[in-house]
Amino acid sequence: MSDDKELSPVEHIKIASNYLRGTIADGLADELTGSIAEDDTQLTKFYGFYQQDNRDLRTERKHSKLEPHYQFMLRLRLPAGVVTGEQYLAIDDLAHKYANGTLRLTTRQTFQYHGVLKKHLRPLLQDAYKVAVDARGACxxxxxxxxATANPHLSALHTEVHDWSVKISEHLAWKSRAYEEIFLEQPPRGEDHEPIYGKTYLPRKFKIAIAIPPENDVDLFANDIGLIAIVEDGQLAGFNIAIGGGMGTTHGDEATYPRLGSVIGFATPEQTLEAVETLVKIQRDHGDRSDRKHARFKYTIDDHGIDWIHAQLAERMGWSLAEARDYKFERNGDPLGWARDDSGSWHLSLFIENGRIADFDAKGTAFHGQYLGRSGYKLMTGLRELAKIHKGTIRLTGNQNLIIANVAPEDKAAIEELVAHYELDDGSRNSTLRYSAMACVAFPTCGLAMAESERYLPELVGKLEAVVDDAGLSDQPIVIRMTGCPNGCARPFLGEIGFVGKAPGKYNLYLGAGFDGARLNKLYRENIGEEEILSELTPMIQRYAAEREEGEPFGDFVIRAGIIAETIEGRDFHENVGSPQAA
Structure with a gap:
């Protein structure tokens, strides 16, 4: 750990917080402002929420001499994104009682509320707790x-992997009683102790994902730890462990970069939890606590090397990982529609554009025009009616979609009737290109956003659909990712086409990621608007249609054609940028 004089301001806030309490309770009680103290905004992330304000209203409120329209984004903790119908109905109800009447499916398989006022934070978390849902450690x-992999094909294995996600989540959850005391209003129970994290927790956020090949629907290599399930003779033999993935970077700072996880070995089920905990502790002890831009596990690994990681693991655990076993990923999206697993149960995967669950008006907008969707589409109502009759579970995917899971054969017709009534599975309305697109929230609430994302991507995809249709590629999936900033929430650097906001109406254009999630893209053009985006991509898509090899994904083609350089290592992300001869 860094010397005290070198610690970043956030580290000092954590040290002085009394295990994350700070002055949060006092801030919640202050009715004179909709905000909480600045230092406390760093602590409330541990409880699952961020302070934001409506950026669309900033100028108007400033002219009226009003404070910003403070509100909070609150994210739930749902290992592997699995809820019951009863829990879904409660989560939906909370959106109407305490938030802005919409739900957002995140890229980490959970629900996110927007527009939560300070006075509603405590009752929202208390009501969620009543249905066994919390927000501890969601941020x-x-x-x-x-x-964990959401798309089921081997039912027993998916159940086992889900159980692992819960086990790891509970084991690594922070243990301070502050959550119970401040938000659930439970009495103190003795002195706090954090057996894994200590008083200063980790240097930065930490992410874990589990995948079952050939599905990489969780973008496993974008995580600090990725567990690749190895199946032998139909049984879970253990996990290959990948470490050091992460998407965030900073415009203009070549010392920051996205990185893919490196596979370092294999652990049996009996060894896995110890290996995961030990890796977390290595980052706790050696991660950079002076520069938060350099504080993710990926930089700790690149600074010290993989051999050093192996030595640390062996020293701390007293045993070493075995050699990694063979595996193969083939895709990183969601197969939509009905699928039957090996036990005979049915599962219906539904497309949720950019993860926004809302009822859209005749203009295709929801919540005062903040969210763009299909005209008159009663998505939120339809899903609520499904949850009322569904006897199985509901699963969120890592691609912002939703699965009505574990439908018994005799119940399938009733589900199909509701789906048809609310047009929840109408493939004629959405293209393959749209199904493969994903965006972060960005404006108007995210304080980091430099450009639109959720509100703009549907419009841009519509214009790209025309280009793809003209090229005869309407059935060809091309993975598009858009974010309003380079922080990477929608994993833009794993898009075959990636857009990252640079300024209002301007984006950096990235090309060449792998369709299986195992290759980064690279910057092709910087700070361009819609007209330039279309003028760059139109001839490229036409060339792809004419010259592609059978089964060749778009990301592979732009590399083979010499349009962009192949990028596997994060430290190569900034090399050969934008060069048509890069390959």
Whole structure:
């Protein structure tokens, strides 16, 4: 750990916080402002929420001499994104009682509320707790929501992997009683102790995901720890462990970069939890606590090397990982529609554009025009009616979609009737290109956003659909990711086409990521608007249609054609940028 004089301001806030309490309770009680104290905004992330304000209203409120329209984004912790119908209905109800009447499916398989006022934070978390849902560690410098493959084909294995996500999530959850005391209003129970994190927790956020090949629907290599399930003779033999993935970077700072996880070995089920905990502790002890831009596990690994990681693991555990076993990923999206697993149960995967669950008006907008969707689409109502009759579970995917899971054969017709009534599975309305697109929230609430994302991507995809249709590629999936800033929430650097906000209406254009999630893209053009985006991509898509090899994904083609350089290592991310001869 860094010397005290070198610690970043956030480290000092954590040290002085009394295990994350700070003055949060006092801030919640202050009715004179909709905000909380600045230092406390660093601590409340550990409870699952961020302070924001409506940026669309900033100028108007400033002219009226009003404070910003403060509100909070609150994210739940849902290991592997699995809820019951009863829990879903409660989560939906909370959106209407305490938030802005919409739900957002995140890229980490959980629900996110927007527009939560300060006075509603405590009752929202208390009501969620009543249905066994919390927000502990959904944000902050700790392990966050543990992801796991959502798309079922081997029912027993998926159940086992889900159980692992819960086990890891509970084991690595922070243990301070502050959550119970401040938000659940439970009495103190003795002195606090954090057996894994200590008083200062981790240097930055930490993410874990589990995948079952050939599905990489969780973008496993974008996580600090990725567990690749190795199946032998139909049984879970253990996990290959990948470490050091992360998407965030900073415009203009070549010392920051996205990185893919490196596979370092294999652990049996009996060894896995110890290996995961030990890796977290290595980051706790050696991660950079002076520069938060350099504080993710990926930089700790690149600074010290993989051999050093192996030595640390062996020293701390007293045993070493075995050699990694063979595996193969083939895709990183969600197969939509009905699928039947090996036990005979049915599962229906539904497309949720950019993860926004809302009822859209005749203009295709929801909540005062903040969210763009299909005209008159009663998505939120339809899903609520499904949850009322569904006897199985509901699963969120890492691609912002939703699965009505474990439908018994005799119940399938009733589900199909509701789906048809609310047009929840109408493939004629959405293209393959749209199904493969994903955006972060960005404006108007995210304080980091430099450009639009959720509100703009549907419009841009519509214009790209025309280009793809003209090229005869309407059935060809091309993975598009858009974010309003380079922080990477929608994993833009794993998009075959990636857009990252640079300024209002301007984006950096990235090309060449792998369709299986195992290759980064690279910057092709910087700070361009819609006209330039279309003029760059149109001839490229036309060339792809004419010259592609059978089964060749778009990301592979732009590399083979010499349009962009192949990028596997994060430290190569900034090399050969934008060069048509890069390959």
């Amino acid at each position: 902050g410098d700790v392990n966050r929501n543990v992801m």
